[in-house]
Amino acid sequence: MSATETAIASAEAHSAHNYHPLPVVVASAEGAWMTDVEGRRYLDLLAGYSALNFGHGNPRLIDAAKAQLERVTLTSRAFHHDRFADFCAQLAELCSMEMVLPMNTGAEAVETAVKTARKWGYRVKGVPDGMAKIIVASDNFHGRTTTIVSFSTDPEARADYGPYTPGFEIVPYGDLTALREAMTENTVAVLLEPIQGEAGVLVPPAGYLPGVRELTRERNVLFVADEIQSGLGRTGKTFALEHEGVVPDVYLLGKALGGGVVPVSAVVSSAEILGVFRPGEHGSTFGGNPLACAVALEVVAMLRTGEFQERAAELGDHLHRELGLLVGGGAVETVRGRGLWAGVDITPALGTGREISERLLAERVLVKDTHGSTIRIAPPLVISKEDLDWGLDRLRTVLSV
Template identity: 70%
Template sequence: MTAPALTSHLAANYHPLPVVLASGEGSWMTDVAGTRYLDLLAGYSALNFGHRHPALVAAAHAQLDRLTLTSRAFDHDLLEAFANRLARLVGMDLVLPMNTGAEAVETAIKAARKWGYDVKGVAPEQATIVVADGNFHGRTTTIISFSTDDDARRGFGPYTPGFRVVPYGDAAALAEAVDETTVAVLLEPIQGEGGVIIPPADYLPAVRALCDERDVLLVLDEIQSGLGRTGTTLAADLVGVRPDLVTLGKALGGGIVPVSAVVGRHDVLGVLTAGTHGSTFGGNPLACAVGLAVVAQLETGEHQRRAAELGTHLRARLDALVADGSLVATRTAGLWAGIDLAPERGTGRALSERLLARRVLVKDTHGQTVRLAPPLTIAQDDLDWGLDQLVDALH
């Protein structure tokens, strides 16, 4: 069989919008032809502080002149400081730094299983973890084993056992799935990839109470929802819930380098000892320099407050589009929204392309839904201009 002629040497695992970007600053990006676009996606929340935030870029530049990698065979002068300040920011004990969000989730799964065997006393090889349908925790082999997204899962078996999938937002169904083998419940407090799906306000508190009652860990994936996006440091803060482990990523690297971490209780992460888990690049000096600068941005609470205030404005404008029939539904949490289109207004992809033509960058998900996640630093005038283009694109 003759191979098809190649027009590109790039593997086609994404379907990007037809724009080639060359530079960015703040909430704006410029393509190779010099056209400027308003970024209302912010790298799926990796760019919470916008493109090339001066303090984050300065921290990266300064570190590039000193030290970029030691491996974890040696300590470096920023590692403890990064762990201490990140733990303090989220109010937890220990930090295990990694690189990508999927790595952080894999790390949390390993830690939960080890805790289950060493501390809870689950029989060897029998640990189970309860997860929710509609989840998105990454695309590694283990993670897609409990995905309900056919595109992510189909064709990649055999799948990793040990997971039970229950309906998202249904605490009763979750309770029925927990038994003596259950070591953890792994959830997104808000399902970002699913379209900014927000569970009932009493859901996470009920899950927290269940986990306490059954001696089960609550692991929250805040890779998209965390670090200011929802108007709070963690989305779980909105309902007063404290997880046993939380995974962080995306915004932790400031849109400059991949940085992720699992933050949690001492008695849980403490089950991992030398040789049981690791990463050559996890917690590298450059990552820690940028991560420390990100933590410094969040320690003041300014970005969280701004996300909450602009989020109220965003919600009011989107609610008006639901009221006039332009949208079927909208869901907002801080400066984060999922908007649903009626089929007669086209698909989410089509709306994204219409907005691209109006110099606004967004991304669709699951057919009729588009996500909005502007940088937390966006000016209100820019946000309103982008929403004006959304109104125009819907009519």
């Protein structure tokens, strides 16, 4: 067997089959390119679902991690460390907020937000104990914990994990009327993705997000924005909500916050909202660890320059212009997205999203499918225009356009 076949066979034998990876075994990566165990190079048009916004092995992030590795990597929150205060202060400033509650993964940030909203509802809004409700949108993807899949509408993510956690109301994404009708005196939060990534990079109708903001203010309800995939430069702005001129009560961040080096997530909000916590009420051994803070501080510094947001906006315009030319030619039905993020609905007769991804793999381009015949394109923001065009040429070849 080849080195690729041997590695895949071993993984199949010794790891749970909760993923169905494409048949490539990556050994190294740099920028927007990956190299497999047999020396073949592939263009990465997925970027770790936006965790690698700044590319593989970004020198600034690797240098920050190396420097911290030589000093201290973990203290637990039992003690202060010398990177924590700067991380919290600078991330809060980037978000125009006041406080940060650091965690590790995106799902942990969402779980923390659920607890935050409920505790705020009981202590500040005055909702009767045990009665708090959180409104979410259909086709959401906020993670895969037991609580989170309890309000998923994806059968694949939800099936066989009951009994499910109560306290959530699901309404159609983009429907303000349904949201208004679902609100009661016990509603403590509306939890939304400004752009739904797993659902196929769905952008809500114009005016929807400002409407959510206005409605939540009127009803004294928290607007919790899950910007774990859409945030930190991906859409051409620091946050996807900026396209609509909206500021939420709570940001949920992750993925790119760790620069593709370490898992880092955070709930970022006001002192009034995050101030509901007292010592012992919530925590994480690894949340806000020195290594994570060092890397995330460098991410914040890179975002402050605006160069990555500008690059995502400019290359994103080019990406959507080129993809738009494929619509109506018999191969592509619809293209959605913002910045360097696109959901491409392939004509089903040409194959499933998985089949298209496998054909692109053969052309040395890495993407990932989602539901049906949809593929997602989300390259590292450091990708060159020439490499992006090369990848788009391979897509045209696969679609025979």
